Amino acid sequence: MTEQRPRTRAVRAGINIDPAHSAVVPPVFLSTTYAFSGIGRPGEYDYSRSANPTRSVLASAVAQLEGGAGGVITASGMAAVTATLLGLLPPGGTLVAAFDAYGGSWRLFDALERTGRLVLRLADFTDPRALDDLAGADLVWLETPSNPLLRVTDLAATCAAAHAAGARVVVDNTFASPAVQRPLEFGADVVVHSATKYLNGHSDVVAGAIVAGTREVADELAWWANTLGVTGGALDSYLALRGLRTLHLRMAAAQANAAAVADLLVSHPAVTAVHYPGLPTHPQHALATRQMDGYGAIVTFDVGTEAAVRALVDGMECFCLAESLGGVESLISHPATMTHAAMPPELRAGAGITEGMLRLSLGVEDPADLVADLRNGLDRALDA
Incomplete structure (x- = not known):
């Protein structure tokens, strides 16, 4: 099959894959549960919190656009942030985050630090000196462009410095979207989105997305999203997929x-x-x-x-x-x-x-x- 360009992949995501009726647009699967063929013999889907066909199409589409190995669709952008933090940061680990991050992200980081779940350090990643101060970091959290000052972080340099310090890198790519920027190409380990924003694009869905650079990390974060119960709904996924096409x-x-x-x-x-x-x-x-x-x-x-x-x-x-x-x-x-x-x-x-x-x-x-x-x-x- 000829390799398609990103714009084509966004439009064609899920198109003409319906095996039952050959529907051009993929159907929305609202069922919460799926029948087993026998005891101990589940199918690909068993319960919609764990996996849902409509959500899977959207997750695959976003992962392809970001150049990742796999994706997870969550109930909100903050659900994506929460699942990523809990999945990648060890208990009591050190999180180094942008000092001008989105207020909701900062509120979560601060709450987790106040309750002893992590150690938070804030940094100005537009200052090259911040890259010399990542010793002891377990996870580096970036926003670029940042909210609301639109500061731009050098992704390649920051990812290299973080990895040299033994830390993983997560980039909130909400402000850019994969149409404008793909952080995994510069060495990031994980990308998160408030899919409420550009991915959906019509201010009528609340959703989040996580994309990982490796299948192993993608599966780990999917496990956390399912365990926490923060996966997205089928109808929201259907609407976000419709928005993604444009x-x-x-x-x-x-x-x-x-x-x-x-x-x-x-x-x-x-x-x-x-x-x-x-x-x-x-x-x-x-x-x-x-x-x-x-x-x-x-x-x-x-x-x-x-x-x-x-x-x-x-x-x-x-x-x-x-x-x-x-x-x-x-x-x-x-x-x-x-x-x-x-x-x-x-x-x-x-x-x-x-x-x-x-x-x-x-x-x-x-x-x-x-x-x-x-x-x-x-x-x-x-x-x-």
Whole structure:
């Protein structure tokens, strides 16, 4: 069979595999249980928490797109994080995580440290000196681009340093998606996703995904997901698989919109800072150009004060004030009071998250409408 390109694989995942009726689109299997052919003779599937045909198709598709040996679909992105941590980190082990990680991930890391289940060290992986301080680490947890500052980590260098220290590497690839970045190619051991975001792409499914570079690790993490009971549902998997088929089309349109919005932001007097890897002024622009197929569809910027934030978001027509990201619709969020509210103020400040910061998730609307709506909001912020 001819090797297919990623965009083709995403579209063709599960297509024309139905042996019963030759359905082009794979059916959704809602059954919770499957009949044994006899005592001690289960089939490939026996109980849907352990394995489900619909979920298997999605897991295989995501694993192929990431270039992994196997995948697991979970009930949420945080379920994927939890199963990965418990599966790879020994009791009392040391986790070195990005200091500006997603607030929900930090909350879990912090809770596990406070209850004695792990030792947490936070690091700025954009600083080369962090790679010299991985001694004793059991697991290194990366986000690149990071949430919400869009800092970019050198995956090849960091994975090499972590492996030299005897640690495994997990990369949260939610912000990029495999259409833009594939961390396993740079030496990562495991990739996790909030599949709620770009993989599904329509803001109507909560799900997570784990992809491992080896079959052994994939099987280990599948065991943990089943044991914890955090595997995803069949209908959610069916909907996410439907969304996955348009991943590359959606990402191309959303990235073009991000570039258009970034051009506006750097020129508007209400804006004090813009964080977007596609800008030549971004500190890791050259690295992002080498490591990514595009620059993603998230743009973060600062308007200085919470008063300016309130003036900007009040009256927006093409951006919903909401958490999450990666849907076909454009969203705007205020990290300090939304996605990173769980972090203490001093940690937010240390990570560079300010009261005047806003994060945009660009959808696939007409760029002219998005730019006009945002310009109006920036004008309001300027007068606040």
